[in-house]
Amino acid sequence: MHRGIILFIGILGVVLSLAMAFYSVLAWEIAAVLVAVFLGIPSLLLTYGKVKPEENILQERTERRLEKEKIELSTPSGANEKEQKIALLLENGKITELKIDDNLLDQIYGQAYPKAVDIYPDAKFSAFCIQVFPFYPQCVSKVNIYLDFYSKWADRICSFLYSNAFPQVRHTPPDKRPKFDSYREVFTTLPWKESPQWKQFLERVYAKIGPFAEARGTNYHLRAHPSPKLHWTLNFNDNFSGNEYSFEWNGKGLDENSVKQLD
Numbered sequence: 001m002h003r004g005i006i007l008f009i010g011i012l013g014v015v016l017s018l019a020m021a022f023y024s025v026l027a028w029e030i031a032a033v034l035v036a037v038f039l040g041i042p043s044l045l046l047t048y049g050k051v052k053p054e055e056n057i058l059q060e061r062t063e064r065r066l067e068k069e070k071i072e073l074s075t076p077s078g079a080n081e082k083e084q085k086i087a088l089l090l091e092n093g094k095i096t097e098l099k100i101d102d103n104l105l106d107q108i109y110g111q112a113y114p115k116a117v118d119i120y121p122d123a124k125f126s127a128f129c130i131q132v133f134p135f136y137p138q139c140v141s142k143v144n145i146y147l148d149f150y151s152k153w154a155d156r157i158c159s160f161l162y163s164n165a166f167p168q169v170r171h172t173p174p175d176k177r178p179k180f181d182s183y184r185e186v187f188t189t190l191p192w193k194e195s196p197q198w199k200q201f202l203e204r205v206y207a208k209i210g211p212f213a214e215a216r217g218t219n220y221h222l223r224a225h226p227s228p229k230l231h232w233t234l235n236f237n238d239n240f241s242g243n244e245y246s247f248e249w250n251g252k253g254l255d256e257n258s259v260k261q262l263d
Helices: 002-022 028-072 102-119 198-207
Strands: 123-134 145-153 154-163 219-227 231-237 242-250 261-263
Touching: 102 145, 102 154, 154 242, 198 231, 198 242, 198 261
Parallel strands: none
Antiparallel strands: 123 145, 123 219, 145 154, 219 231, 231 242, 242 261
16 A cells, blocks of 8 residues: 555656646756656555565564574474383382383394394393382383393403483493403393293282382393303382392293292
8 A cells, every 4th residue: 555655746746746847937957957856756665565574574484493493492302202211110009011022122133133243243231120210201211121241352351331311222331351261241132032021020029029119219130141051130119118039930830840039
């Protein structure tokens, strides 16, 4: 609307200037100046009116971009971590009801082993552990799976971690030298394959000593050892009562001869 008014006033001014010059009311030199003014001012106003909306659009785009960057910066670095988190322990169930099966362990091993060989070409699988803090919130690492690989050439152990909070196999340096000779022993087969009843072992032991009252620091560790022959250990720490329980399993059967409570 305002553009039409500006154009009308400009054209009217030009017509009046030419008319007054034609009838000798104004000198032609003055009329020429007035024509230039009446043509120039509307052109400037129209140009400004065109540029201003474009500036507004550009400003709005810049503000939207800055707002987007602000949102991205206010989001934690692991923006997708909430979506990536997985449940490795059943909620509101027994603390031994793990959502871990042999297929998952095969996948974790399949990711960890090539990484270990990249670090030490002669690396061999030497230790396996599941660590559980059952009363931790799901947003933190309440279930951790560790795989160790021993390099005879470097005489070092490199460890890898997979957890519910960060379900990607990660190398966890530093790579340390073994403290005991038993740490240099390696598996000849995958322990969960050789002892497929490992979850039943866990549940049977907890049935004997549980249930535990909820306490944040309560935890347990299930470990497989390759030496002198494959065997498993299970340690419970009841942070409510302060009691600790340790068990050993030969990986074969689930009777009194295969499962023993340690002092």
